[in-house]
Amino acid sequence: MPLADPTEQTSQSGLDHGRWMLVIFNNDHTTVDEVIAVLMMATGCDQEEAEIETWEAHHFGKAAVHFGTSGECAKAAKIIGRVGVLTEIRKEWEEGQ
Numbered sequence: 001m002p003l004a005d006p007t008e009q010t011s012q013s014g015l016d017h018g019r020w021m022l023v024i025f026n027n028d029h030t031t032v033d034e035v036i037a038v039l040m041m042a043t044g045c046d047q048e049e050a051e052i053e054t055w056e057a058h059h060f061g062k063a064a065v066h067f068g069t070s071g072e073c074a075k076a077a078k079i080i081g082r083v084g085v086l087t088e089i090r091k092e093w094e095e096g097q
Contacts, residue, residue, distance in 0.1 A: 018091060022066040022073040025086040026057045034083045039065055042079035067092060 022043075024035070032054055039050040043066045056063035066076050070089060077087040 019067060019093070020070045020073045020089055021064045021092045022076050022080075023062050023088045023090065024053070024057050024065050024080060025062045025088070026060075027085060030084050032058070035085060038080050038083045038085070042066075042076040 024039075035054045035057070036047065036050040039045060039053055040047060043050075045053075045065075053063045053065045065080075066073055073089045077089060080087050
């Protein structure tokens with residue numbers, strides 16, 4: 001069963017309010033250079049920021065790479081996922097924090 005497009009889900013359900021973050025997870029098959037390049041393309045960050053985020057994911061297992069609306073995060077996640085990097089979109093702050 002194919003997964004629904006997260007961009008469509010969030011905009012249709014009205015959950016695209018507040019600030020969201022996109023997290024990437026380390027894996028053993030995507031090269032460092034591929035991750036750096038896709039982060040720059042997907043999030044518009046510079047090479048230095050992409051290198052730092054890639055280092056964090058490699059050493060800590062995950063890294064937050066983008067903050068914005070859920071729709072913006074979903075668009076970036078779709079691009080990043082093309083190179084095989086697992087992503088997660090979550091609220092930057094849980095309600096009540």
